[in-house]
Amino acid sequence: DTEVTQTPKHLVMGMTNKKSLKCEQHMGHRAMYWYKQKAKKPPELMFVYSYEKLSINESVPSRFSPECPNSSLLNLHLHALQPEDSALYLCASSHFGGDFYNEQFFGPGTRLTVL
Amino acid sequence: GDSVTQMEGPVTLSEEAFLTINCTYTATGYPSLFWYVQYPGEGLQLLLKATKADDKGSNKGFEATYRKETTSFHLEKGSVQVSDSAVYFCALRGETSGSRLTFGEGTQLTVNP
Numbered sequence: 271d272t273e274v275t276q277t278p279k280h281l282v283m284g285m286t287n288k289k290s291l292k293c294e295q296h297m298g299h300r301a302m303y304w305y306k307q308k309a310k311k312p313p314e315l316m317f318v319y320s321y322e323k324l325s326i327n328e329s330v331p332s333r334f335s336p337e338c339p340n341s342s343l344l345n346l347h348l349h350a351l352q353p354e355d356s357a358l359y360l361c362a363s364s365h366f367g368g369d370f371y372n373e374q375f376f377g378p379g380t381r382l383t384v385l
Numbered sequence: 386g387d388s389v390t391q392m393e394g395p396v397t398l399s400e401e402a403f404l405t406i407n408c409t410y411t412a413t414g415y416p417s418l419f420w421y422v423q424y425p426g427e428g429l430q431l432l433l434k435a436t437k438a439d440d441k442g443s444n445k446g447f448e449a450t451y452r453k454e455t456t457s458f459h460l461e462k463g464s465v466q467v468s469d470s471a472v473y474f475c476a477l478r479g480e481t482s483g484s485r486l487t488f489g490e491g492t493q494l495t496v497n498p
Contacts, residue, residue: 312488
């Protein structure tokens with residue numbers, strides 16, 4: 271299984287809602303990532319988990335809260351988002367360390383719209 | 386810091402035309418270099434990679450050679466198909482970047498029948 275799955279595919283939420291994005295992989299990867307991608311732009315790194323511990327937070331606002339409950343799952347909890355947070359949210363995973371970082375596998379993304 | 390400069394798009398070609406998308410980079414040492422492709426409505430897929438100078442990555446008819454002397458990693462394909470229409474991202478992972486990828490701005494390719 272060389273797939274990263276993400277749910278939901280689309281999400282529309284109001285600024286007062288709380289929602290969660292989910293990501294799952296079964297490739298034995300111990301590094302997992304959240305990216306944000308605006309239209310016609312490259313992905314921007316948000317968070318990295320290594321061995322289920324948060325290792326990189328790219329100064330992301332606290333209204334985004336990541337969680338890695340186990341080695342296969344990654345969540346992104348959303349609360350009090352702003353319309354400018356509307357974007358495609360991509361999850362990725364890779365093996366950990368050295369050359370193993372070289373191949374990140376991306377999921378199909380969740381298209382988020384904040385009203 | 387590390388940076389990637391990619392040929393601006395959009396690029397529009399006819400089927401069976403030759404494709405080149407230019408990519409140059411700035412990084413210390415010997416970064417790993419990648420081309421990712423993003424089809425409409427999908428996530429990114431790794432198209433090919435090269436991890437040391439003079440390596441040639443290839444996949445699905447696409448090729449790119451890691452040129453240290455010109456700090457380039459240009460993407461080429463001899464005969465494009467309509468199904469190659471997508472956005473192509475050049476990216477690098479620096480020697481001291483850990484897991485961080487630095488992406489170029491992306492090039493939109495449209496292939497017409």
